[in-house]
Amino acid sequence: MFAMTRLRLPVALIVTSALAALLALVAFAPGAKANHSWNGYHWARTANPFTLQLGDNVSSQWDPILGTTSSDWSKSTVLDTRIVAGQAKSKNCRPTSGRVEVCNGAYGNNGWLGIAQIWVSGKHITQGTTKVNDTYFNTAKYNTTAWRNLVMCQEVGHTFGLDHQDENFNNPNLGTCMDYTNDPTTNQHPNQHDYDELAFIYSHLDGTTTVGSLSAASRMPPAASRGDLNSPDEWDQKMRESRNGNLELWVHGFGNGKWMFTFVIRA
Numbered sequence: 001m002f003a004m005t006r007l008r009l010p011v012a013l014i015v016t017s018a019l020a021a022l023l024a025l026v027a028f029a030p031g032a033k034a035n036h037s038w039n040g041y042h043w044a045r046t047a048n049p050f051t052l053q054l055g056d057n058v059s060s061q062w063d064p065i066l067g068t069t070s071s072d073w074s075k076s077t078v079l080d081t082r083i084v085a086g087q088a089k090s091k092n093c094r095p096t097s098g099r100v101e102v103c104n105g106a107y108g109n110n111g112w113l114g115i116a117q118i119w120v121s122g123k124h125i126t127q128g129t130t131k132v133n134d135t136y137f138n139t140a141k142y143n144t145t146a147w148r149n150l151v152m153c154q155e156v157g158h159t160f161g162l163d164h165q166d167e168n169f170n171n172p173n174l175g176t177c178m179d180y181t182n183d184p185t186t187n188q189h190p191n192q193h194d195y196d197e198l199a200f201i202y203s204h205l206d207g208t209t210t211v212g213s214l215s216a217a218s219r220m221p222p223a224a225s226r227g228d229l230n231s232p233d234e235w236d237q238k239m240r241e242s243r244n245g246n247l248e249l250w251v252h253g254f255g256n257g258k259w260m261f262t263f264v265i266r267a
């Protein structure tokens with residue numbers, strides 16, 4: 001018995017430390033309401049407020065929705081968003097260093113209503129994309145301003161480093177687009193808590209910047225932007241999902257502290 005314990009202990013220690021390292025890496029708090037920063041990820045910048053460009057690759061039907069999302073988030077005291085001409089040029093939504101590209105398209109019956117993808121280097125966000133899937137938004141269930149606002153607002157919110165405030169599909173709405181729900185009516189815009197959280201995330205300043213296309217700190221390995229990035233194969237590993245499975249977070253590592261995260265809202 002004693003010999004067996006001595007034999008097993010190192011194995012247990014190795015397993016425990018490996019698990020601890022893994023947990024440290026993926027330490028998220030999906031239930032946390034007071035703090036819905038996304039693991040501390042943020043855009044590096046040397047002053048506040050900073051302006052993040054949202055590349056407009058969306059159709060005219062989505063333009064007013066993107067406009068609402070942009071003006072909603074720009075009420076933050078620490079950041080402004082500015083809609084600029086898109087550089088993604090297609091629904092593939094190729095990322096652009098230092099900014100966020102926003103795209104729509106009929107991506108097919110692939111199960112997702114919208115995704116947000118963020119590339120990070122260390123703790124700093126270097127580029128982001130948001131895609132909304134017209135295959136579902138063109139159906140009666142989702143073809144409403146409320147659904148479009150909720151999904152656009154939430155996906156763009158993820159690109160600032162925000163997580164969800166709530167992931168329970170069926171409880172009362174919190175009045176924020178960062179709360180997933182079966183009835184988006186009162187969850188189409190950010191609420192004060194989102195602005196407070198942004199102020200908290202961006203309370204420090206950095207010595208460098210990842211905002212803007214010429215930023216050296218924004219460089220990601222070429223492999224990080226390869227493919228259309230629309231499928232779980234490319235999202236790589238699922239880190240977590242909400243209880244009903246409607247919200248997922250995936251991670252793809254590229255080495256040297258560089259990661260791509262994919263937030264998914266399932267249809």
Ligand SMILES: [Zn+2]
Pocket residue numbers: 042043044045204205206
């Ligand atoms: Zn920083």
Ligand SMILES: [Zn+2]
Pocket residue numbers: 154155158164247263264265
């Ligand atoms: Zn989300």
